[in-house]
Amino acid sequence: MRKYDKRDFPVDNVRRYLEPGPIVLVSSAWRGKTNIMTIGWHMVMGFEPSLSGCYIWDQNHSFDMVRKSRECVINVPTVDLAAKVVGIGKSSGRDIDKFTEFGLTPVPGTRVGAPLIEECYASFECKLDDAKLIPTYSLFVFEVVKAHVAASPKYPRTLHYRGDGVFMLSGANTTKFRKLFKPQNL
Amino acid sequence: MRKYDKRDFPVDNVRRYLEPGPIVLVSSAWRGKTNIMTIGWHMVMGFEPSLSGCYIWDQNHSFDMVRKSRECVINVPTVDLAAKVVGIGKSSGRDIDKFTEFGLTPVPGTRVGAPLIEECYASFECKLDDAKLIPTYSLFVFEVVKAHVAASPKYPRTLHYRGDGVFMLSGANTTKFRKLFKPQNL
Numbered sequence: 609m610r611k612y613d614k615r616d617f618p619v620d621n622v623r624r625y626l627e628p629g630p631i632v633l634v635s636s637a638w639r640g641k642t643n644i645m646t647i648g649w650h651m652v653m654g655f656e657p658s659l660s661g662c663y664i665w666d667q668n669h670s671f672d673m674v675r676k677s678r679e680c681v682i683n684v685p686t687v688d689l690a691a692k693v694v695g696i697g698k699s700s701g702r703d704i705d706k707f708t709e710f711g712l713t714p715v716p717g718t719r720v721g722a723p724l725i726e727e728c729y730a731s732f733e734c735k736l737d738d739a740k741l742i743p744t745y746s747l748f749v750f751e752v753v754k755a756h757v758a759a760s761p762k763y764p765r766t767l768h769y770r771g772d773g774v775f776m777l778s779g780a781n782t783t784k785f786r787k788l789f790k791p792q793n794l
Numbered sequence: 795m796r797k798y799d800k801r802d803f804p805v806d807n808v809r810r811y812l813e814p815g816p817i818v819l820v821s822s823a824w825r826g827k828t829n830i831m832t833i834g835w836h837m838v839m840g841f842e843p844s845l846s847g848c849y850i851w852d853q854n855h856s857f858d859m860v861r862k863s864r865e866c867v868i869n870v871p872t873v874d875l876a877a878k879v880v881g882i883g884k885s886s887g888r889d890i891d892k893f894t895e896f897g898l899t900p901v902p903g904t905r906v907g908a909p910l911i912e913e914c915y916a917s918f919e920c921k922l923d924d925a926k927l928i929p930t931y932s933l934f935v936f937e938v939v940k941a942h943v944a945a946s947p948k949y950p951r952t953l954h955y956r957g958d959g960v961f962m963l964s965g966a967n968t969t970k971f972r973k974l975f976k977p978q979n980l
Contacts, residue, residue, distance in 0.1 A: 621957070627834050628954035628962045629815010648813050651837035653849060653931055661847065661933075663839060694974040741927070745839055747847075749931070763962065768814035768954075771807070773972030773980050776814045776949065779965025786959030788880040794959050 610688065611713065611726045614756035619658040622752050625684050625730045626660060627652050628778065630766035631693055633683040634662065635714070637722045638673040642714060643701035644725070645670040646693050648769040650682070658752040659737060666746055669701035674748060678736040679720040682750070683728035687765045687777055719754045729764040730757040796874060797899065797912045800942035805844040808938050811870050811916045812846060813838050814964065816952035817879055819869040820848065821900070823908045824859040828900060829887035830911070831856040832879050834955040836868070844938040845923060852932055855887035860934060864922035865906040868936070869914035873951045873963055905940045915950040916943040 626632075635644045649663035660682060664671050674680045685693055692710045699706065707714050707723070714723030717733045724731035734750035741747040758764070768776040786794075812818075821830045835849035846868060850857050860866045871879055878896045885892065893900050893909070900909030903919045910917035920936035927933040944950070954962040972980075 623957045628956055649838045652835045690971050694971050698976045698979045771809045773975045774967055774969055776967050777965045779963040781960055781962050783960055785876050785880050789959050790884045793884045
């Protein structure tokens with residue numbers, strides 16, 4: 609299993625990896641335990657501060673861990689991790705230690721207590737910026753406070769979920785339309 | 795330019811097309827005028843009701859049109875519309891009629907006043923469900939009240955934006971991992 613050598617990346621640019629809509633793995637830590645969950649419902653909500661909105665169902669074990677610790681790491685897995693992404697999604701941290709069970713490597717964060725996942729292409733350390741939308745929408749608004757992205761490949765091959773067990777895999781990346789943009793709209 | 799023959803589709807299943815994270819075209823109508831905008835910041839927020847969160851910047855002409863009419867249509871364009879998607883994103887409805895300018899065909903909605911875009915693969919008629927998050931986050935929470943999806947192809951080839959003028963194009967779709975899911979997690 610590949611371990612990505614990640615470098616510091618500007619937090620205001622994490623849209624490069626989140627805006628295309630990949631499935632992500634959210635890792636958390638609370639009172640000496642760690643956990644990982646799979647989510648597909650998330651969106652970019654701002655550049656400065658760098659905001660990400662994530663829907664975390666209140667029945668998930670991660671819900672309270674993230675809510676109480678007010679931190680998490682959003683990790684972007686690549687296609688080679690697909691079976692683990694599904695396994696993480698269908699199991700509960702109440703029953704198992706997911707890092708051990710799925711053979712993933714926790715790496716200490718620099719700004720948060722939640723661990724990064726070494727086998728993921730990108731890892732974004734997040735602090736809970738706003739808890740007010742959790743009761744109504746299970747929506748956690750995070751600020752990305754530190755970003756780590758692999759130097760290679762240039763673009764990761766990511767998993768995008770359609771429901772019903774169908775994944776869309778990311779395809780080609782193109783700058784063919786770049787000349788059509790206004791510079792301020794890039 | 796292809797016009798998609800769309801059929802009724804269950805509103806609680808629009809994740810099939812929105813959760814993978816494509817760029818979408820949001821069409822609106824207000825006081826006899828229509829408009830279209832390009833957005834990449836959106837997420838699924840619920841099944842029943844079928845909720846979608848969309849970030850609409852308050853400097854966009856569409857912002858007031860959607861806020862005042864409390865309606866819109868979220869349209870999913872395919873790769874063949876890439877140049878129009880960019881053109882729509884860099885122009886303003888203050889200056890031009892985008893349906894005319896970009897040669898797109900407005901089709902009346904059945905539940906909302908905003909028009910569907912005939913050349914898009916899928917069109918989701920939406921009513922504003924919650925306006926409370928607009929002042930703080932420019933976040934419009936919509937309920938999808940009627941969905942129209944093309945019968946073919948099975949999966950659309952969509953555009954996913956990375957910023958900096960780079961589009962990721964959707965790749966293969968696979969059910970290879972379907973057997974790993976628990977039925978209740980599909």
